[in-house]
Amino acid sequence: xxxxxxxDSGNGYKVRLLLAQLGVPYRLHLVDIMAGATRTPEFxxxxxxxxxxxLVLDDGTALAESNAILCYLAEGTALWPADRIGRAxxxxxxxxxxxxxxxxxxxxxxILRHLPADSPRRAELPARLAQGRAAxxxxxxxLAQTAFLAGNSYSIADIALYGYSHVAHEGxxxxxxxxxxxxxxxxxxxxxxxxxMLPADALSxxxx
Amino acid sequence: xxxxxxxDSGNGYKVRLLLAQLGVPYRLHLVDIMAGATRTPEFxxxxxxxxxxxLVLDDGTALAESNAILCYLAEGTALWPADRIGRAxxxxxxxxxxxxxxxxxxxxxxILRHLPADSPRRAELPARLAQGRAAxxxxxxxLAQTAFLAGNSYSIADIALYGYSHVAHEGxxxxxxxxxxxxxxxxxxxxxxxxxMLPADALSxxxx
Numbered sequence: 001x002x003x004x005x006x007x008d009s010g011n012g013y014k015v016r017l018l019l020a021q022l023g024v025p026y027r028l029h030l031v032d033i034m035a036g037a038t039r040t041p042e043f044x045x046x047x048x049x050x051x052x053x054x055l056v057l058d059d060g061t062a063l064a065e066s067n068a069i070l071c072y073l074a075e076g077t078a079l080w081p082a083d084r085i086g087r088a089x090x091x092x093x094x095x096x097x098x099x100x101x102x103x104x105x106x107x108x109x110x111i112l113r114h115l116p117a118d119s120p121r122r123a124e125l126p127a128r129l130a131q132g133r134a135a136x137x138x139x140x141x142x143l144a145q146t147a148f149l150a151g152n153s154y155s156i157a158d159i160a161l162y163g164y165s166h167v168a169h170e171g172x173x174x175x176x177x178x179x180x181x182x183x184x185x186x187x188x189x190x191x192x193x194x195x196x197m198l199p200a201d202a203l204s205x206x207x208x
Numbered sequence: 209x210x211x212x213x214x215x216d217s218g219n220g221y222k223v224r225l226l227l228a229q230l231g232v233p234y235r236l237h238l239v240d241i242m243a244g245a246t247r248t249p250e251f252x253x254x255x256x257x258x259x260x261x262x263l264v265l266d267d268g269t270a271l272a273e274s275n276a277i278l279c280y281l282a283e284g285t286a287l288w289p290a291d292r293i294g295r296a297x298x299x300x301x302x303x304x305x306x307x308x309x310x311x312x313x314x315x316x317x318x319i320l321r322h323l324p325a326d327s328p329r330r331a332e333l334p335a336r337l338a339q340g341r342a343a344x345x346x347x348x349x350x351l352a353q354t355a356f357l358a359g360n361s362y363s364i365a366d367i368a369l370y371g372y373s374h375v376a377h378e379g380x381x382x383x384x385x386x387x388x389x390x391x392x393x394x395x396x397x398x399x400x401x402x403x404x405m406l407p408a409d410a411l412s413x414x415x416x
Binding site for chain 2: 089094
């Protein structure tokens with residue numbers, strides 16, 4: 001398999017983390033999203049939506065959308081429930097992540113790490129952070145009851161939400177009001193085969 | 209089953225359309241989202257994220273997130289592919305819908321239909337409509353090649369994208385530049401058991 005990815009993307013990291021935990025070998029192609037490399041005709045041929053990550057299977061099939069890739073890879077493993085309601089629960093969290101969490105946790109981080117300090121987009125931060133706190137409150141409520149998001153087993157729901165939650169502070173979030181989320185972050189990081197998002201010296205981009 | 213829903217919601221309509229096409233009986237509970245009915249303790253007990261639709265199964269299990277509900281209901285039917293790559297394709301479109309389409313097609317419609325004419329949120333419209341056109345361009349590219357989004361079979365990917373696409377004009381979108389999308393909208397509306405989003409006289413809300 002070939003993975004088109006950008007190392008500082010939490011969406012890409014979700015896929016890299018799952019591939020590592022499943023022990024699936026793959027070739028990594030780094031795509032410089034900040035230099036427009038996802039808008040070239042070559043890239044749009046594999047994902048017309050112009051976003052990473054994209055997983056290209058051995059038969060040439062290209063799959064986009066990080067959470068769809070997680071579902072594809074996790075089928076038949078312990079990270080994807082065998083029962084119908086269990087699968088629905090995992091999917092509920094995956095859609096929550098993309099709609100109610102990512103725009104309010106990942107985007108503030110993107111604005112602070114990848115845009116200039118005088119970017120007008122900084123004006124979006126207060127509203128986005130407020131929505132992000134609402135998302136963390138929803139997670140806190142669940143994680144005060146169960147060890148993992150979709151119940152008491154680690155699943156791709158945890159991988160999907162861990163992706164940007166564990167670097168939420170880089171977007172201006174303070175998770176100290178969400179202790180169960182903090183405990184869960186450590187629990188996810190302690191799972192067998194866990195890998196970090198970035199190699200220690202992976203990126204030489206401006207930090208906020 | 210019991211469905212908590214708001215009739216003018218495309219997210220709710222997706223579920224009602226699938227339930228109708230599958231011939232599954234259910235009891236409908238209308239929730240007045242504009243009056244704060246999704247923020248009451250009673251509602252938050254069934255969906256801590258405070259959003260409709262929510263499907264409550266006969267055993268009391270509450271499922272949130274419209275697209276997760278579609279997956280749950282479609283399992284074992286012709287609307288959910290039997291092959292792994294087919295399922296991944298459907299999921300890819302479902303996540304595309306929530307991340308790249310809904311905020312730019314549903315939200316402009318919400319602003320125009322449900323907020324006052326002098327709402328400051330009208331300032332969001334140009335940027336949201338531009339992103340929405342980008343989403344329709346992605347759909348156009350696919351629908352110029354295949355009859356339905358995930359291939360040549362009708363699936364829940366079509367139901368999910370039809371939900372807000374068919375009322376995109378109510379949010380200020382002009383789909384005339386996307387002829388394959390227009391043909392697909394008619395194709396979806398012609399599927400057996402199709403039902404409309406709103407009864408003719410369902411709502412007496414202000415129209416734009």
